[in-house]
Amino acid sequence: MSNMIATRESYGNALCELGKINDKIVVFDADLSGSTKTAVFKKAFPERHFNAGIAEMNMAGMAAGMAACGKIPFISTFAVFGTGRIYDAVRNAICYPKLNVKLAMTHAGLTVGEDGATHQMLEDVALMTALPNMTVIVPADDTEAKQVVYAAAEVDGPVYMRFGRGKTEVIFDENYKFEVGKANVLTEGSDIAIFACGIMVAKALKACEELKKEGINASVVNVATIKPLDEKTVIEVAGKCGCAVTCEEHSVYGGLYSVISQCLAGNKPVPVKAVAVNDTFGESGKPDELLEKYGLTVENIISKAKEAIAMK
Amino acid sequence: MNLKEIASNVRVNIINQTADAQSGHPGGSLSGVEILTLLQFEVMNIPSYDDPDRDRFVLSKGHASPLLYGVLEQKGVLTKEDLKTFRKINTHLQGHPDMNKVTGVDMTAGSLGLGICAAVGMALAGKLDKKDYRVYSLLGDGEIQEGTVWEAFMSAAHYDLDNLCVIIDNNGLQIDGKVSDVMSPYPIKEKMEAFGFNAVEVDGHSFEELRAAFENAKNTKGRPTAIIAHTVKGKGVSFMENNASWHGSAPNEEQRIQAIKEIMEGSNE
Numbered sequence: 001m002s003n004m005i006a007t008r009e010s011y012g013n014a015l016c017e018l019g020k021i022n023d024k025i026v027v028f029d030a031d032l033s034g035s036t037k038t039a040v041f042k043k044a045f046p047e048r049h050f051n052a053g054i055a056e057m058n059m060a061g062m063a064a065g066m067a068a069c070g071k072i073p074f075i076s077t078f079a080v081f082g083t084g085r086i087y088d089a090v091r092n093a094i095c096y097p098k099l100n101v102k103l104a105m106t107h108a109g110l111t112v113g114e115d116g117a118t119h120q121m122l123e124d125v126a127l128m129t130a131l132p133n134m135t136v137i138v139p140a141d142d143t144e145a146k147q148v149v150y151a152a153a154e155v156d157g158p159v160y161m162r163f164g165r166g167k168t169e170v171i172f173d174e175n176y177k178f179e180v181g182k183a184n185v186l187t188e189g190s191d192i193a194i195f196a197c198g199i200m201v202a203k204a205l206k207a208c209e210e211l212k213k214e215g216i217n218a219s220v221v222n223v224a225t226i227k228p229l230d231e232k233t234v235i236e237v238a239g240k241c242g243c244a245v246t247c248e249e250h251s252v253y254g255g256l257y258s259v260i261s262q263c264l265a266g267n268k269p270v271p272v273k274a275v276a277v278n279d280t281f282g283e284s285g286k287p288d289e290l291l292e293k294y295g296l297t298v299e300n301i302i303s304k305a306k307e308a309i310a311m312k
Numbered sequence: 313m314n315l316k317e318i319a320s321n322v323r324v325n326i327i328n329q330t331a332d333a334q335s336g337h338p339g340g341s342l343s344g345v346e347i348l349t350l351l352q353f354e355v356m357n358i359p360s361y362d363d364p365d366r367d368r369f370v371l372s373k374g375h376a377s378p379l380l381y382g383v384l385e386q387k388g389v390l391t392k393e394d395l396k397t398f399r400k401i402n403t404h405l406q407g408h409p410d411m412n413k414v415t416g417v418d419m420t421a422g423s424l425g426l427g428i429c430a431a432v433g434m435a436l437a438g439k440l441d442k443k444d445y446r447v448y449s450l451l452g453d454g455e456i457q458e459g460t461v462w463e464a465f466m467s468a469a470h471y472d473l474d475n476l477c478v479i480i481d482n483n484g485l486q487i488d489g490k491v492s493d494v495m496s497p498y499p500i501k502e503k504m505e506a507f508g509f510n511a512v513e514v515d516g517h518s519f520e521e522l523r524a525a526f527e528n529a530k531n532t533k534g535r536p537t538a539i540i541a542h543t544v545k546g547k548g549v550s551f552m553e554n555n556a557s558w559h560g561s562a563p564n565e566e567q568r569i570q571a572i573k574e575i576m577e578g579s580n581e
Contacts (some may be wrong), residue, residue, distance in 0.1 A: 004477070026440070050436065050471075058463035061429020062436060068419055069437035070364070087461075088423055093430055097411050097420035 003142075004167035008106040010145035011098075012037025013076060017102070019045050020208035025153065026066055028052055028059045028075040035165075036076040036106045050054050056081045060089035060101070067099035071154055075101060079162060080110035080121035083128055090158075095131040098157045102130075104149070106163040108239035109249035109306065110277065110294060113166070126254020127249040128160040129227045135159040135180060136227040138248075138256075140201035142225060151180050162198065164249075166287045169202045176250055183230035185237060189217030192305045193237045193244040197223050197256050198248035200275070200296065204225035220304065229259050235268045243308040245273045247301055249291075252276040273304040273310035313520045315519055318386050319349045320579035323548045324572050325382030325395055330333050331568040333399035337364040339558040340381035343483040343543035344450055346517045348383050348444050351448055355526045361389065362565070368418040372427030372461075373452035373481065374408040377562070381405055384416045425458025427451075428478065432464045435476040435536075448528070452477045454486030456497045462507065469508025472515065476536040477529040478509070483545035485556040505539040516541025548575050 019041055021024045027049045033039040042049035052059035056077055063073035075081070082105035083090065094101045105124065112120045128136045135155055139145035145163060148190035152159040172303050176184075186201075201222045208218040219237045222232070238244045244264070248256040257274040264270055279295050291297060313321075322345050330336035348369075354359070358369040371380050379453050381398065381520050384390045390405075397403035404413040407420025418434070421427035431449035455461060474581040480500060488494050497503070504511040512531040522541065529537035545559070546552025549571040563571055 012415070035544070047440070050392040052463075055460075055463035057426075057460045058432070058467055060466065061426050061460065062433035062467065064426075065370075065419065065430035065433020066373075066437045067433075068430065069434050069441075071437055073433075089426055089429070093426045130414075221476045234413075239580065 003170040005142040005170055006165060006167050007139055007142065007145040007163040008037050008165060010107065010142040011104055011149055012040035012148035013165055014146040015041045016044050017047065019149060022072065022153060023060065024070065024072045025072045026050065027050040027072045028073055030054055030056045030059050030077040032077050032083050037075050056086045057089045057307060060086045061093050063098045063101045064093040064097070067101050073101050074104050074108065076104045077084060078119060078121070079105035079124045080119055083121065083124040087127060089234040090105045091131055092157050095133045098133045100156065101158050102152045103158065103160045104163065106234055107165045108162045109164060110282045110296065111164055111166040111249065113287045113290065114284050116284040117281035122251040122277050122282065123254065124162060125226055125250050129254065129259065133157050134227065135225070137180070137225050138162045138197040139224055140198060141168055141172055142170045143174070143176050144178050147178035148224070151178060155180060164199055168199050171202050171205065178224060181225050181228045181230055183225070183233040184222045184308050185219060185233065186222055187218060187220045191216045192218045192238055192309055193241040194218050194220045194247065194301065194305065195223050195234065195244060195260050196220065196247035197226065198249050200249055203298050204247050204301060206298045207305065210298065210302055216305070216309070223256060226256060226259055228265055231263050231267065234260060234263050236262050238270050240267045241295065242312045243271045243276060243305045245301060245308050249296055250276055271308050273308040275304050315349055315353060317579060318353060320575055321386055322349055322379065322382040323575045325385055326378040327549070327563060327568055327571045327575070328563040329381060329395050329398040331565070334562045334565060335399045336378055336562055337375040337560050338378065338563065339545040340373060340452060340481065340483060340486070341376045342374055342479045342547045342549065342552065343516070343545045344379050345547065347450060347479055347480045347481065347517055347541055350519055352383050352387060353388050356448065360362055365445050367445055368447045369419055370419040370427045370434070370447065370449040371409055372431065372449050374421035374427060374457050375423065376405065376532065377409050378411055378418065381453050384414070389414065389416045389521040412425070420536040424455040425460035428461055429466040431476060432468045432473065435473040436551050437469065438475050439471065439473065445456055446475045446477065449475050450481060453480055453482045453484065453491050453497060453500070455493070464472055465504070465507045465509065472534050474533050477526065478536065478538045479538050480538060481543055481578060482540050483543040485545045485559065487521065487552070489556050489561045500540050509536050509538040511538045511540060512544065513540045516543035517547060521568050548578050550574055
């Protein structure tokens with residue numbers, strides 16, 4: 001059994017390490033520090049951790065003011081509140097003035113589980129990628145998530161980071177190198193390009209193994225940075241394979257499928273199929289049951305890959 | 313030049329900007345003239361606008377940009393030529409202030425109820441860094457209908473931000489009419505006190521009363537201060553005074569001439 005760690009845990013641990021080497025880091029939470037794991041930072045640096053209470057808009061606004069005074073605020077809550085509820089503050093107080101605020105949001109996607117649709121954010125990537133000046137990153141595992149936290153602090157401007165609630169398989173070893181704006185080609189194949197992000201990367205790799213048994217060779221690409229998209233790699237890999245499938249724990253609107261299709265439509269038109277949540281809200285249930293019910297599975301990646309190949 | 317003369321010049325700047333642009337918000341700019349003039353020329357410590365230890369000003373009611381630009385022209389940061397570009401294509405003088413385009417704008421604002429949140433963050437940063445700078449934020453009395461304003465007020469008191477001074481430009485009018493008719497924020501003073509503020513009410517056009525209130529704020533320790541400034545929307549121009557229709561409409565040429573004449577006459581009284 002491989003090592004399993006939730007990326008929110010990775011975030012809390014990395015944030016704490018970052019706080020040791022950079023005293024400009026301040027952290028805001030909105031009464032969820034135990035869940036978002038900013039409590040780890042709070043324990044180490046209580047004077048640099050601020051609880052905004054259940055008032056997310058003010059949290060974002062206060063962070064903007066702190067950034068205007070030279071701080072590097074990381075703000076955290078659940079993705080549903082940290083993007084949708086506070087969209088106006090993120091747009092007008094953070095992105096428009098290009099203030100150096102890092103949005104580190106947890107509990108994204110269906111894998112929130114039992115809390116149900118109100119808490120299962122499936123549109124956050126759509127909302128955040130639409131904003132000028134915003135960098136959007138969806139890490140795949142613990143190794144990558146930790147590097148994403150350090151990298152975000154180095155970006156001059158706002159960054160949205162999407163972390164998950166549930167334990168996720170660690171797929172990268174210490175040699176893995178995350179770079180903002182760089183997609184990583186994990187396997188080389190010329191029959192189908194599989195672009196994935198977040199928890200779907202591990203599933204894409206499994207689908208790749210299954211496809212290989214049937215003589216189909218896939219290029220699996222981890223597209224952790226949704227924006228700015230590594231267009232060069234996307235065009236190269238999709239061009240070589242002649243068709244593609246995208247995999248994300250997000251709505252089919254405005255996420256990975258959208259940005260990949262947009263990129264390819266204008267540069268290298270090839271058939272692209274989506275494994276994503278098909279324009280619907282989630283519901284209560286266990287994370288694995290939800291992924292199964294909404295088609296975010298290895299089997300569905302395989303089937304969509306075959307459909308894409310058939311369209312070549 | 314004395315403060316009264318500067319205030320008149322700022323009023324003329326407000327009329328000229330909105331008339332030249334044929335766009336903008338003269339009413340709520342004119343009501344805040346004494347407040348911002350006194351702040352920027354006397355109360356605030358601003359060795360230079362890029363000094364990290366300077367006092368900060370956040371215009372939370374960002375639509376009163378002609379007021380801020382008008383004062384910055386009097387401070388010598390902007391020129392009369394700059395003001396002529398207000399709201400026009402390629403200008404640095406955006407309809408609502410942009411901190412990356414204009415020196416002297418400490419925070420981008422425009423979406424109501426957000427500037428005050430940033431002001432609280434700035435005051436919090438000052439406390440964290442053990443710096444002495446103070447943060448001032450001007451809000452509209454219609455703006456305080458926004459829920460975020462009260463989130464910000466709650467946090468300012470929670471963090472004992474005695475380096476924060478909030479000024480509410482209580483001119484009594486918003487776009488759709490009287491604030492008391494649209495959605496009453498009253499009683500404001502009692503609400504501010506209940507939220508943990510030191511609250512004082514003053515005549516917002518009296519330099520003397522405003523000066524005393526800012527002094528009171530500086531001397532108040534352990535909690536933020538709110539100055540509820542009773543003002544007249546459109547102050548200084550008879551046909552604009554207490555008339556909500558001048559919230560967001562610009563004077564024509566005839567009205568520009570009449571307005572400037574009245575402002576100059578007022579300054580000689």
